[in-house]
Amino acid sequence: MTGAVTADNKDIILKAQEGDMFAFRVLVDVHKEQAVRIAYAITGNLADAQDVAQEAFIRIYKNINSFRFDSRFSTWLYRIVVNLGHDLLRKRKRLKVVFDNDNDARQVQIKDEKGADPGKKLLSVELKAKIEAALTSLPEKQRIVFSLKYKKDMKIREIAQLMGVSVSTVKMHLFRAIDKMQKKLREYVR
Numbered sequence: 794m795t796g797a798v799t800a801d802n803k804d805i806i807l808k809a810q811e812g813d814m815f816a817f818r819v820l821v822d823v824h825k826e827q828a829v830r831i832a833y834a835i836t837g838n839l840a841d842a843q844d845v846a847q848e849a850f851i852r853i854y855k856n857i858n859s860f861r862f863d864s865r866f867s868t869w870l871y872r873i874v875v876n877l878g879h880d881l882l883r884k885r886k887r888l889k890v891v892f893d894n895d896n897d898a899r900q901v902q903i904k905d906e907k908g909a910d911p912g913k914k915l916l917s918v919e920l921k922a923k924i925e926a927a928l929t930s931l932p933e934k935q936r937i938v939f940s941l942k943y944k945k946d947m948k949i950r951e952i953a954q955l956m957g958v959s960v961s962t963v964k965m966h967l968f969r970a971i972d973k974m975q976k977k978l979r980e981y982v983r
Contacts, residue, residue, distance in 0.1 A: 806866055810857050817857070821850055824867060828874050831955065834940035835878030837929065845881060849874045864954075871955050875937075882933055927977035935970035938963055 808816035828849055833842035852873055860869055928936060937956070941947045947955075953963045 803862065806857075806860065806862075810860070817854060820853075820866070824870055825850070827867070828870060830945055831871055831874050831941070832878050834945050835875065835937050836881060837940075841881060842878075845874060845877045848877050852877075868954050872957060875955050875957075878937075879933070923978060924974075927974050930977060931970050931973055935966045935973065938966040939970040939974070942967055 805816045805819050809820055825846060828846040829839075829842050832845035832849075833839060836842050836845060849870060853870055860866065928939065931939065934956075938952055941952045941955070942949065949960055949963050949967070953960045956963065
């Protein structure tokens with residue numbers, strides 16, 4: 794394969810459709826990091842995100858011949874990732890209702906601030922925990938849109954494509970998420 798390998802290189806996709814495992818591996822290598830990031834924005838858990846991304850690539854492998862170049866390959870893949878992430882959350886919700894003892898506690902990872910004042914460090918940890926708690930309290934679609942926009946720095950149009958909704962729907966979810974986050978964080982400050 795000559796030339797630059799881009800995320801949506803048609804030659805690589807065509808070779809993967811012909812059964813070329815090296816070409817498929819190139820597609821995986823080019824997209825795996827972003828697939829995990831998107832899945833993480835949805836699930837909030839790295840292990841789940843990796844599982845979702847892996848399942849997405851398995852589905853792509855099985856269905857690569859159904860890709861018709863109507864959209865970018867990355868859009869097709871990330872849409873599958875979003876759908877699988879939603880499926881996982883729905884399945885978890887059903888299990889939570891049945892078993893109700895699974896408290897899926899999320900851990901906030903704090904980067905080590907070398908030489909930082911211990912008091913500031915504690916405030917930083919508390920603030921990040923409150924932000925994460927406020928984020929997890931959002932309805933699923935609002936949390937996903939907020940995470941993709943502000944944690945993954947995605948454009949609203951990209952989020953709309955990934956979620957299969959209009960730009961105005963994404964904006965509405967984002968507006969509501971920001972409003973709820975602000976209200977929740979104000980409660981914590983009081």
